[in-house]
Amino acid sequence: xxxxxxxxxxxxxxxxxxxxxxxxxxxxxxxxxxxxxxxxxxxxxxxxxxxxxxxxxxxxxxxxxxxxxxxxxxxxxxxxxxxxxxxxxxxxxxxxxxxxxxxxxxxxxxxxxxxxxxxxxxxxxxxxxxxxxxxxxxxxxxxxxxxxxxxxxxxxxxxxxxxxxxxxxxxxxxxxxxxxxxxxxxxxxxxxxxxxxxxxxxxxxxxxxxxxxxxxxxxxxxxxxxxxxxxxxxxxxxxxxxxxxxxxxxxxxxxxxxxxxxxxxxxxxxxxxxxxxxxxxxxxxxxxxxxxxxxxxxxxxxxxxxxxxxxxxxxxxxxxxxxxxxxxxxxxxxxxxxxxxxxxxxxxxxx
Numbered sequence: 001x002x003x004x005x006x007x008x009x010x011x012x013x014x015x016x017x018x019x020x021x022x023x024x025x026x027x028x029x030x031x032x033x034x035x036x037x038x039x040x041x042x043x044x045x046x047x048x049x050x051x052x053x054x055x056x057x058x059x060x061x062x063x064x065x066x067x068x069x070x071x072x073x074x075x076x077x078x079x080x081x082x083x084x085x086x087x088x089x090x091x092x093x094x095x096x097x098x099x100x101x102x103x104x105x106x107x108x109x110x111x112x113x114x115x116x117x118x119x120x121x122x123x124x125x126x127x128x129x130x131x132x133x134x135x136x137x138x139x140x141x142x143x144x145x146x147x148x149x150x151x152x153x154x155x156x157x158x159x160x161x162x163x164x165x166x167x168x169x170x171x172x173x174x175x176x177x178x179x180x181x182x183x184x185x186x187x188x189x190x191x192x193x194x195x196x197x198x199x200x201x202x203x204x205x206x207x208x209x210x211x212x213x214x215x216x217x218x219x220x221x222x223x224x225x226x227x228x229x230x231x232x233x234x235x236x237x238x239x240x241x242x243x244x245x246x247x248x249x250x251x252x253x254x255x256x257x258x259x260x261x262x263x264x265x266x267x268x269x270x271x272x273x274x275x276x277x278x279x280x281x282x283x284x285x286x287x288x289x290x291x292x293x294x295x296x297x298x299x300x301x302x303x304x305x306x307x308x309x310x311x312x313x314x315x316x317x318x319x320x321x322x323x324x325x326x327x328x329x330x331x332x333x334x335x336x337x338x339x340x341x342x343x344x345x346x347x348x349x350x351x
Contacts (some may be wrong), residue, residue, distance in 0.1 A: 001028055001029070001031045001048065001051055001052075002031050002042055002051035003032060004032070004035060004036060004039065005032055005151065005152050006052075006077070006170065006198075006247075006276070007082060007169065007254070007257055007258070008078060009030075009052050009172045009247075010237060012030055013030065013241060014224035014227050014228060015220040015223070017240050018224070018227065021217075021220045023220065024220050032245070033051070035109055035119070036057075036120040037118075037120070039051075039057075040053075042200060043072055043203055044069055044072070046206070049206055050200055050201065050206075052127060052200060053198065054124070055074075055196055055197065055199055055279065055282050056120075056121075056123060057199075057201055058071070058072040058074045058121025058201050058305035059122075059305040060122050062256055062301045062305050063292065063293065065239055065293075065298060069297075070205060071132045071204045072202065072203055073203070073207055073305060073307045073309060074188050074197065074274040074306045075199075075201070075310045076200045076222070076272055076273075076311050076314075077198075077271060077273060077274050077278065078193060078197070078198045078199060078200060078218075078221070078272070078309070079189070079229075079265065079267040079268075080194045080224070080271040080311065081188065081189040081195060082188075083125050083167060083187070084123065084170070084173040084184050084186065085132055085165065085166070085167045085173075086167075086173045086177075087102070087164065087165040088163065088167060089180060090161075091105070091164060092185075097272040098136075098185060098186075099133060099136035101188070102133075106138060113144050113161050114144045114148055114164040115144070115146070115147060115162065116129065116133075116144050116147075116166060117146070117147050117149045117154060117163050117165075117166045117167075118147075118149075118167045118168070119149070120148055120200070121281075124195060126146075126167075127148070128167065128188045129281065130285075130289060131285075132191060133165075136293045151172050152172065152174050154166045154168050155176045155179060155241055158181050160171040165214070165318060167188070169197075170257040170265070170335065171247065171254050174258060175249065177217040178253050187262070187264050189265075194263065194266065194271070194281075196271070196275065196278035202214065206216045207307060211309070212315070215310040215313045217310075218310045218313075218314040219259045219314035220267050221272075222315060222318060223322075224297040226267075229267035229268055232241075233253060233306050235255060237254075239251050239290055251333055273308060274306045274307070274308055274311055276303045279301070279305045279306060280299055280302035283301060284298060285300040298334045299348065303320055307345065
């Protein structure tokens, strides 16, 4: 199973370290990946059986874009929220601590465009960063330059002056502040409360022949999400994540992000369902920016990008009750598409 060094990988790490995978009779090796392109390619070609994936990866694989040669499918969601927007210390010293202040600076500024990074084209980070900019009247395609970087490179690039800001998952925003290289100016949950984030993805081919293993994987991860969501476990979780084979960062930095309040991150049970509505929401944001083929049936694509059967079986076996709907209503950001964009404001109904 693959993961990128982010707090989002916590459920996998907990399930491995606390023996939840072993309880299910699963022999799991966790392999740290350089970035999301590695996860995409290794899932597609079978060198990873499963992996923490971006919400948009499975839908785009169904569409056949982003160099996917085989469809992926999400079988469990790995919590909500957990991303932030950080601007460089240089901008913060100039008083730029909001999108509106950034817009004022851009109106006065001469020279090359500011460079802002996100983690991958089909990430929530990409589209929520666009929404944050557009809400202040900044055109992300004309007024700044957006680029893609692996999460663990963000802090070094901003320290060396190659970046002016980024949108990334934790712990890299907190680390930028800890090293006095950046200032967190917004949490993405300020834009869309409780927004869906990472999922566990597998190839459709693997799932077809390994449904028993998939159910057991999901059951172990649901137990791990319960553990991660308990504030009493924050200190021990920070120590696990800090290990060199995982995030390899100071435990106090990790504890700082794990204990951040205000709805910044959740592993609550209601955030774990592999919802087609979540995929449809992100596809709609992509459509608004002209990044999916015109006329694509986004509802059909979203439905094909998830398989809820392993989750339903695992949740039922844990006594979580039966699930009649395709999503938990309180975890679907219905209001998300109403955030202003520089493109179309048309929206789709979530399934």
